[in-house]
Amino acid sequence: MCQQPSVPLIKEHIVFYGAGSMAEAIVRGMIARNVIASDSITMLNRSSSERLAELRSRYGVQGSNDAQQKSEILKNAQVIVLAMKPKDAAEALRGLAPLLQPDQLIVSVIAGLTIRTIQGLLGTPQPVIRTMPNTSSTIGLGATGIAFSKEVGEAGRRLALNIFESVGITSVIEEERMETLTGISGSGPAYIYYMMEAMTAAGIRGGLTPEQSLELTVQSVLGAARMVQQTGEDPAALRKKVTSPNGSTQAAIETLDKGDFFETVIAAVNRCAERSREMGAAVEKELFKNQ
Numbered sequence: 001m002c003q004q005p006s007v008p009l010i011k012e013h014i015v016f017y018g019a020g021s022m023a024e025a026i027v028r029g030m031i032a033r034n035v036i037a038s039d040s041i042t043m044l045n046r047s048s049s050e051r052l053a054e055l056r057s058r059y060g061v062q063g064s065n066d067a068q069q070k071s072e073i074l075k076n077a078q079v080i081v082l083a084m085k086p087k088d089a090a091e092a093l094r095g096l097a098p099l100l101q102p103d104q105l106i107v108s109v110i111a112g113l114t115i116r117t118i119q120g121l122l123g124t125p126q127p128v129i130r131t132m133p134n135t136s137s138t139i140g141l142g143a144t145g146i147a148f149s150k151e152v153g154e155a156g157r158r159l160a161l162n163i164f165e166s167v168g169i170t171s172v173i174e175e176e177r178m179e180t181l182t183g184i185s186g187s188g189p190a191y192i193y194y195m196m197e198a199m200t201a202a203g204i205r206g207g208l209t210p211e212q213s214l215e216l217t218v219q220s221v222l223g224a225a226r227m228v229q230q231t232g233e234d235p236a237a238l239r240k241k242v243t244s245p246n247g248s249t250q251a252a253i254e255t256l257d258k259g260d261f262f263e264t265v266i267a268a269v270n271r272c273a274e275r276s277r278e279m280g281a282a283v284e285k286e287l288f289k290n291q
């Protein structure tokens, strides 16, 4: 069973630039794990005061969308986590550029956005950490891919690892693999939820109550994931143990295979990776605007 490493207290001030689902998942996970004081976190968004008030009251963090205050907060941050959608990244990075000091660490969670594009839009060789977390960070069960720009020193690496190890597991990879990782673990929870939606619907259609069907589905997914983790056996071997020759499971798997289940999942992962690259390329185009 994977044990979460113990994480030292994070003392740096972290600013989340973008206060949506992913930023909240990381903040909630860090606060629940007690690895950072809530007043060491500031969350910024574009315009919604209600959203910031909600985050302040839920987690005790600071928050602002006042333009003047935002500039001051960004200037003084030790770590800035870029957590807006890819389509909003170019404008945000251009606005950030004049505020930065050389040692401020930029951590991006933005799908598809390359280190080269981030540094290009900032116009500085800022230390950049490109990551791909997932929303399970909320409960400390996240999985985050991490790639470092060559400007990131040992302290910056350790700090980024501490942040993401506090909300789950981390995997340091070559940046070129980040889109594939997005297809597996960044977006992956959504495929599992989709499978769970279908299993629950089938149970209800077969006469189980919605509560029974959901509870049985959840426990089956949880149990299957834990079996892989705790027994060390691979999923194919565990599947074989469920699948009696000519039995009910075999009939179900054959039905999935009629829909080309295995190759469809691979195609979905590949399309996810490709879409991440497309989103990154759209932001990269902004680099060459007005040149």
Ligand SMILES: NC(=O)C1=CN([C@@H]2O[C@H](COP(=O)(O)OP(=O)(O)OC[C@H]3O[C@@H](n4cnc5c(N)ncnc54)[C@H](O)[C@@H]3O)[C@@H](O)[C@H]2O)C=CC1
Residues within 6 Å of the ligand: 017, 018, 019, 020, 021, 022, 023, 044, 045, 046, 047, 048, 083, 084, 085, 086, 088, 091, 092, 109, 110, 111, 132, 133, 134, 135, 186, 187
């Ligand atoms: N939701 C997920 O499962 C995951 C998302 N990501 C990445 O995280 C990023 C954010 O995604 P979500 O949180 O799902 O989106 P979201 O739409 O929930 O949040 C985006 C936030 O950015 C803010 N924002 C936009 N432009 C801004 C600006 N110029 N200045 C300040 N704030 C600004 C918005 O107000 C909003 O609060 C995306 O780039 C996505 O690729 C990465 C891994 C998983």
Ligand SMILES: O=C(O)[C@@H]1CCC=N1
Residues within 6 Å of the ligand: 111, 182, 186, 187
């Ligand atoms: O759907 C998206 O674009 C983001 C990236 C990974 C998960 N959600």
